[in-house]
Amino acid sequence: QQPVQSPQAVILREGEDAVINCSSSKALYSVHWYRQKHGEAPVFLMILLKGGEQKGHEKISASFNEKKQQSSLYLTASQLSYSGTYFCGTEYSGSARQLTFGSGTQLTVLP
Amino acid sequence: DAGVIQSPRHEVTEMGQEVTLRCKPISGHNSLFWYRQTMMRGLELLIYFNNNVPIDDSGMPEDRFSAKMPNASFSTLKIQPSEPRDSAVYFCASSLRGIYEQYFGPGTRLTVT
Numbered sequence: 001q002q003p004v005q006s007p008q009a010v011i012l013r014e015g016e017d018a019v020i021n022c023s024s025s026k027a028l029y030s031v032h033w034y035r036q037k038h039g040e041a042p043v044f045l046m047i048l049l050k051g052g053e054q055k056g057h058e059k060i061s062a063s064f065n066e067k068k069q070q071s072s073l074y075l076t077a078s079q080l081s082y083s084g085t086y087f088c089g090t091e092y093s094g095s096a097r098q099l100t101f102g103s104g105t106q107l108t109v110l111p
Numbered sequence: 112d113a114g115v116i117q118s119p120r121h122e123v124t125e126m127g128q129e130v131t132l133r134c135k136p137i138s139g140h141n142s143l144f145w146y147r148q149t150m151m152r153g154l155e156l157l158i159y160f161n162n163n164v165p166i167d168d169s170g171m172p173e174d175r176f177s178a179k180m181p182n183a184s185f186s187t188l189k190i191q192p193s194e195p196r197d198s199a200v201y202f203c204a205s206s207l208r209g210i211y212e213q214y215f216g217p218g219t220r221l222t223v224t
């Protein structure tokens with residue numbers, strides 16, 4: 001039931017773009033994105049509700065394709081501060097209100 | 112405003128001992144969550160309180176784990192007896208709107224030897 005994130009890890013240079021995907025085998029009501037830096041707590045980035053909504057946070061944006069049961073996180077012109085592990089949390093339609101987190105995507109931005 | 116406060120930040124204990132983790136949510140938040148994070152299993156929800164009432168405890172591993180929220184500003188997670196496989200980072204999170212926009216505390220790193 002855990003959503004599947006891909007890739008597991010990505011390394012890029014400052015200024016490059018990256019895409020992180022989150023896929024579910026079950027119908028989704030919402031998708032939540034968090035970032036966790038090493039040794040710190042996860043920090044909320046954004047929520048996407050069903051309806052194909054796209055949201056943004058600085059140069060980080062995301063989309064939610066309800067039919068495909070997947071969400072993608074787009075990091076544009078990456079900065080060093082974007083390094084960390086990105087988690088998607090999924091809320092399934094018709095189930096108790098809770099988030100199930102994926103295993104995370106480790107993003108490393110090099111100078 | 113202070114964020115979510117957790118104590119202790121680190122706990123090392125021997126197998127069989129009782130462990131109590133503490134959490135103070137952000138003032139005004141009405142939902143509180145306990146998570147466990149390990150390399151193998153990732154970030155797992157243990158229990159979710161809304162207005163001090165447990166809503167979903169399906170993630171609590173077994174009877175050795177118990178959680179309480181006696182009032183809106185305090186919650187505890189107790190493990191008795193502790194086992195080495197309980198070693199993990201335990202996060203407490205709170206929110207104003209149910210599962211949406213959760214604010215995580217710094218975590219308690221528990222090591223059971």
